[in-house]
Amino acid sequence: MYSIGQIARRTGIKVPTIRYYEQMGLIDPPGRSAGNQRRYDEAGLERLGFIRHARALGLSIDMIRDLISLAQDKEMPCDRAHEIAAQHAAHIREKIARLQRLEAELTRIENSHDSGTVGDCHVLAALTDHSQCMSEH
Amino acid sequence: MYSIGQIARRTGIKVPTIRYYEQMGLIDPPGRSAGNQRRYDEAGLERLGFIRHARALGLSIDMIRDLISLAQDKEMPCDRAHEIAAQHAAHIREKIARLQRLEAELTRIENSHDSGTVGDCHVLAALTDHSQCMSEH
DNA sequence: CTAATGTCTCTAGCAGCTATAGCTTCAAGA
DNA sequence: TCTTGAAGCTATAGCTGCTAGAGACATTAG
Numbered sequence: 001m002y003s004i005g006q007i008a009r010r011t012g013i014k015v016p017t018i019r020y021y022e023q024m025g026l027i028d029p030p031g032r033s034a035g036n037q038r039r040y041d042e043a044g045l046e047r048l049g050f051i052r053h054a055r056a057l058g059l060s061i062d063m064i065r066d067l068i069s070l071a072q073d074k075e076m077p078c079d080r081a082h083e084i085a086a087q088h089a090a091h092i093r094e095k096i097a098r099l100q101r102l103e104a105e106l107t108r109i110e111n112s113h114d115s116g117t118v119g120d121c122h123v124l125a126a127l128t129d130h131s132q133c134m135s136e137h
Numbered sequence: 138m139y140s141i142g143q144i145a146r147r148t149g150i151k152v153p154t155i156r157y158y159e160q161m162g163l164i165d166p167p168g169r170s171a172g173n174q175r176r177y178d179e180a181g182l183e184r185l186g187f188i189r190h191a192r193a194l195g196l197s198i199d200m201i202r203d204l205i206s207l208a209q210d211k212e213m214p215c216d217r218a219h220e221i222a223a224q225h226a227a228h229i230r231e232k233i234a235r236l237q238r239l240e241a242e243l244t245r246i247e248n249s250h251d252s253g254t255v256g257d258c259h260v261l262a263a264l265t266d267h268s269q270c271m272s273e274h
Numbered sequence: 275c276t277a278a279t280g281t282c283t284c285t286a287g288c289a290g291c292t293a294t295a296g297c298t299t300c301a302a303g304a
Numbered sequence: 305t306c307t308t309g310a311a312g313c314t315a316t317a318g319c320t321g322c323t324a325g326a327g328a329c330a331t332t333a334g
Contacts, residue, residue: 003281003331004281014322014323015280015281016322016323016324017321017322019283020322020323024321033281033331035281035282035330035331036330037280037281037330038282046265049267050264053265053267054264056267057239057242057243057264058239060320060321061320067261067264071258072255073255074254074255075255076254077253077254077255078251078253078254078258078261081255081260081261084260085243085247085260089243092239092240095236096233096236096237099195100233102194102229103226103229103233105194106194106222106225106229107226110219110222110226117211118208118209118213118214118215118218121208121218121219123215123222124204124215124218127191127194127204129190130186130190137193137194140300140311140312141311141312142310142312151291152311153291153292153293154290154292156313156314161290170299172298172299172313173299174298174300174311174313175313192290197290198289
């Protein structure tokens with residue numbers, strides 16, 4: 001049996017975050033000690049590892065809750081899990097594309113030199129005038 | 138003179154967001170009509186355009202406030218503006234790199250096929266077992 | 275047994291909005 | 305001029321995913 005602090009150290013998730021995940025319904029409320037402190041078993045540890053990894057990959061709390069609930073029954077088809085992963089991957093790819101467009105704009109702005117005073121600062125001008133942009137954002 | 142709704146339509150910023158920017162100190166409180174409604178002039182319109190563009194490029198409210206305050210005096214050097222832009226560009230590049238690592242992991246997970254049941258679902262397995270990952274995240 | 279550390283609950287705060295409620299004002303048509 | 309419907313006002317709460325604090329109680333090492 002692990003205390004919440006031990007679990008925190010082993011998973012790398014902070015103590016208040018673990019309590020937050022419990023509140024959000026991502027982990028089952030664990031047993032308690034005589035003095036009302038949370039006591040976790042191996043299953044709790046594994047569950048938190050799963051959550052941590054999923055969060056690190058950018059999955060939302062809601063997606064993780066879905067994945068956990070469908071992982072309950074080992075016999076069920078897992079199409080939905082694949083779907084969630086694919087959806088998320090698509091979302092990430094969109095984000096990357098968007099950021100790359102921003103990055104291109106910022107690089108262009110960065111590289112345009114000016115006389116060094118606010119009056120003709122190209123950074124400020126570029127921000128004021130959207131029509132200078134090479135792509136949508 | 139424009140009402141807040143006209144400004145919203147012209148800038149593409151929603152009405153409550155404009156009020157929020159005012160509260161955050163990004164725009165000067167505009168004049169008011171006899172009945173206490175906000176009335177904007179061209180300067181207000183331009184300022185909001187600047188903010189919209191800066192936000193679209195991902196700059197934070199704080200950064201934008203800085204940029205606005207240093208843009209007040211046309212004679213001042215604008216090194217700080219360049220610095221803010223460069224800092225932000227670096228930040229975006231980091232974000233892109235991070236997302237690309239995630240994307241690689243997700244693609245790997247997506248492409249690993251399994252028998253289709255939760256019991257040996259590769260998506261769930263990959264999420265449970267961080268050691269399968271090819272890079273840090 | 276004591277002192278230090280850990281844990282408990284509850285509440286509030288972060289960013290950047292968005293939504294709602296209950297009210298007042300404005301503008302256009304009859 | 306009156307009316308009606310849209311638009312505006314303020315104030316407050318909610319969203320995501322945590323994080324930080326207060327004040328009280330539990331556990332554990334020495």
